[in-house]
Amino acid sequence: MANVPVFVCFKWGKGYPCKYTNILFRALTDLMAGPFRLICLTDDPDGLAEGIETQPIPPFKMDRGDWHKGMWPKLAAFAPGIVPDGTAVVMLDVDVVVLRDLTPLFDIIRKQGGLHIMQEVPDTLPRLFPKRFGKPLLSNSSIVGFVAGEQTHLYTGFADKTYDEVKSLRNDQNYIHHHAHDRNHWPLGWMLSFKKSLAYHFPVGLVRPIPRPDGYVVIFHGVPNPEDMTKGPFTRWGSKEKFGYFPVRWIKDYWQKYSRDTDR
Structure with a gap:
């Protein structure tokens, strides 16, 4: 073992x-x-x-x-x-x-x-x-x-x-x-911080989608949490400097693929 x-x-x-x-x-x-x-x-x-x-x-x-x-x-x-x-x-x-x-x-x-x-x-x-x-x-x-x-x-x-x-x-x-x-x-590059490595500063984050990165794992610390970016449009997520109002597609796809209705 x-x-x-x-x-x-x-x-x-x-x-x-x-x-x-x-x-x-x-x-x-x-x-x-x-x-x-x-x-x-x-x-x-x-x-x-x-x-x-x-x-x-x-x-x-x-x-x-x-x-x-x-x-x-x-x-x-x-x-x-x-x-x-x-x-x-x-x-x-x-x-x-x-x-x-x-x-x-x-x-x-x-x-x-x-x-x-x-x-x-x-x-x-x-x-x-x-x-x-x-x-x-x-x-x-x-x-x-x-x-x-x-x-x-x-x-x-x-x-x-x-x-x-x-x-x-x-x-x-x-x-x-x-x-x-x-x-x-x-x-370097194996693990990425969503907040510090991927999210855009205002106002870029309002118009530019965040692409799915290379690497092995994306970490989340502080805000947002990954679930925050799976909500419907016009739901704000993020910090004061880096935020958005639309789902991040690859995070939403991941969350939906691996979640179940019985999870709580």
């Missing part, structure tokens, strides 16, 4: 209902070339689609009311015993759009070892004028790859900490960035 690629995701609280995890599972089932496992670490497995494996979130000390201040439960994915040591694992946010077979992610994990994580995506001004507006880029934890058993310190070093003891790092992804062993960034 250690050779079967494993995806790990999370479901807790009310932020992302079951349909997000179910849609992710169906997309992976459709797009992956071979067998895989999806393990959802959750405090409430009710409503998850058949075929999704569930395990309780490994325990840690932080008060429940502080979990969302950086998505700290993600560090529980590195706890020992979730999968056999030596298994290639990709921890994946549920609010993503998978574009193609993700086998190459597991190939690079097995070949190189270490931890693989997205480099933080710069905003428009730092990207266009790095000398004036740039800052050191850290990491984004929407998609993290590792070999089970090699990064357990990311859990054990965190599990007995309160929020006050780790808040100086601001969030889980900064914690991973600074504490992971043999940290590597995924190749």
Whole structure:
């Protein structure tokens, strides 16, 4: 079983209902070339689609009311015993759009070892004028790859900490960035941020469709969520600077293809 690629995701609280995890599972089932496992670490497995494996979130000390201040439960994915040591694992946010077979992610994990994580995506001004507006880029934890058993310190070093003891790092992804062993960034272009890489600034976004990109996964952070762009025309989505009033066709097609009426 250690050779079967494993995806790990999370479901807790009310932020992302079951349909997000179910849609992710169906997309992976459709797009992956071979067998895989999806393990959802959750405090409430009710409503998850058949075929999704569930395990309780490994325990840690932080008060429940502080979990969302950086998505700290993600560090529980590195706890020992979730999968056999030596298994290639990709921890994946549920609010993503998978574009193609993700086998190459597991190939690079097995070949190189270490931890693989997205480099933080710069905003428009730092990207266009790095000398004036740039800052050191850290990491984004929407998609993290590792070999089970090699990064357990990311859990054990965190599990007995309160929020006050780790808040100086601001969030889980900064914690991973600074504490992971043999940290590597995924190749540029493999993962794209919808908000920072694809969405247009006003007023371009009102008239120019956003094309489906190359790459492997599109991530969403902040606003909008992928579901926001599946609504009918004249439904506003986005941030103050980057927004639209019409569905994004390739996101709507993805959402409709992999959703079911029974999802909630």
